Amino acid sequence: MYIGAIDIGGTSIKTAISNEYGELKNPKAYPTEADKGGSHLMGKILMICEEMQVQENLDGIAISSAGQVDADTGTIIYATDTIPGYSGMNVCEQVSTKFNVPATMDNDVNCTALGEQWVGAARNVNDFLTVTLGTGIGGALFINGSLYRGTTFSGGEIGHMILHPGGKPCTCMQAGCYERYASSAALSATVQQQLGDMELPVFFERIRSGNAEAIVLFERWIDDLTTGLASLVLILNPSVVVIGGGISAQGELLKEAIQTSLETKLMPNHKKRADCRACGKRE
The missing domain is CATH 3.30.420.40 (ATPase, nucleotide binding domain)
Incomplete structure (x- = not known):
C-alpha cells in the first residue's frame, strides 16, 4: 500500500x-x-x-x-x-x-501529533501536547490516547492566545498573539532586525560559539515561548510536550533551553510531568 x-x-x-x-x-x-x-x-x-x-x-x-x-x-x-x-x-x-x-x-x-504518537516522540504516550514552531505556532492535544479536535475542529489554536495584550498585530485580526513573538518566523524577524541578513541556522551557530548578542536574542525568544508553554502545561498537565517544526532540528540546544526555562515557571507537581521532546526527523 x-x-x-x-x-x-x-x-x-x-x-x-x-x-x-x-x-x-x-x-x-x-x-x-x-x-x-x-x-x-x-x-x-x-x-x-x-x-x-x-x-x-x-x-x-x-x-x-x-x-x-x-x-x-x-x-x-x-x-x-x-x-x-x-x-x-x-x-x-x-x-x-x-x-x-x-x-x-x-x-x-x-497530523504531526498523530504521526508522533504512531512512530515518533510520543509513541505509546496517551496524554501529550504537540507544539509546532514555524510561520506561526500550532497546537494539538492528545487526551486518553485520542486526538482532541474540538467541537468545530478548531481545538489547539494556541498560536492565537494573547501573550502580550495590545502588542504586535496578527493575521487573525487580534494583537499580541503568541505566534507573533514565539514562532520561528518571529525569531527570524528579530534576528534580521537586530543582526542583519542572517538565516536561523547561522544564528544558532553563533549561539553555540558563545556570541553574546545572539544569546540575548535567543533567551528573550525562549522566555516568550516558555511563558506560553507554562500556561498550557498548567492547564492541561500533559506528560510530554512535543516540539515540532523545522527549528526542532536544533536538537538538544533548543530542548535544553526550553526545558530549563519552562521548569522555572511551573509548580512542583507539573515539573514532574513536563517532559519536552523534539519531533524525530524521518526521511
Whole structure:
C-alpha cells in the first residue's frame, strides 16, 4: 500500500510517499506561494498529486494543512489572510474526484501529533501536547490516547492566545498573539532586525560559539515561548510536550533551553510531568 502524503505550510509544501509502516520515500518540497491565494494553491496540490501518481500507483492521498480543517469532509473551515481565498475550499473532494482515490485531510499540527504518537516522540504516550514552531505556532492535544479536535475542529489554536495584550498585530485580526513573538518566523524577524541578513541556522551557530548578542536574542525568544508553554502545561498537565517544526532540528540546544526555562515557571507537581521532546526527523 502506498499513500501520497502532502503537508501544506505557510512557507513550503512538503511531500513524500508512505507505506503502511510510515516509511517515507521520494521526499520533495515546493514553495507554497501563499500570497497567490487558495485557487493557485489548489492547482499546485493537484499538480503535486499527479507527479506522485506517476512515481507510484497510489492507494490514497493524505493531506495536512495549515488552517482549521473539517476532517470529516476535507474542507478548510477557516484560514487567515496568509493564504487568501483558502477558507471554504473542499480540497479532498477535488483531489479524490480528479484521481479516483480516497483522500483525507486534517490540520497540519493534528497530523504531526498523530504521526508522533504512531512512530515518533510520543509513541505509546496517551496524554501529550504537540507544539509546532514555524510561520506561526500550532497546537494539538492528545487526551486518553485520542486526538482532541474540538467541537468545530478548531481545538489547539494556541498560536492565537494573547501573550502580550495590545502588542504586535496578527493575521487573525487580534494583537499580541503568541505566534507573533514565539514562532520561528518571529525569531527570524528579530534576528534580521537586530543582526542583519542572517538565516536561523547561522544564528544558532553563533549561539553555540558563545556570541553574546545572539544569546540575548535567543533567551528573550525562549522566555516568550516558555511563558506560553507554562500556561498550557498548567492547564492541561500533559506528560510530554512535543516540539515540532523545522527549528526542532536544533536538537538538544533548543530542548535544553526550553526545558530549563519552562521548569522555572511551573509548580512542583507539573515539573514532574513536563517532559519536552523534539519531533524525530524521518526521511
